[in-house]
Amino acid sequence: MPQISKIELYAAIRRDHRGGMKIREIERKYNVSWRTVRKAVDSVWPEPRKQLPPRPDSPGQGRRRRPEPRRGAEP
Template sequence: MPYSKVEFYAAIRHDARVEGLSSRALSAKYGVGRRTVAMALESVWPAPRNQLPPRISRLDPFKATIDEILRDDLDAPRKQRHSRCPPTPAL
């Protein structure tokens, strides 16, 4: 199996030219759709991937409130932790 998409397209074009395989046979051999085979036969270079716009976080509306809570928490006294619990009296 070819390593990059360019090599993959080259392998498809090679098999179509040398072995004379049809697009259906090429799609079955490489496990891709016939549209991919047609694009490989049309162009040497694969089409670049579409860039998606950055996704908005669901936390964006609440980030100011969260930051305010965390800033207020910096001034709060430390919470006490007891390493041992006192023994419970026997009844």
């Protein structure tokens, strides 16, 4: 099946559900989970994507540094 937008997918799922197709059949037809089918049937618009936290600028930034060994202290 070609890649379609989530809005088009939700519209197609609602159309098939209104036509009498069972949720299990819709799952198989569009290769989605039952949760996606329920969300499409219950809501006209899909949920907006989650905002991810900003990534650190450099690979080492954001990591905790190991504490420096104490100087002058003998074990």
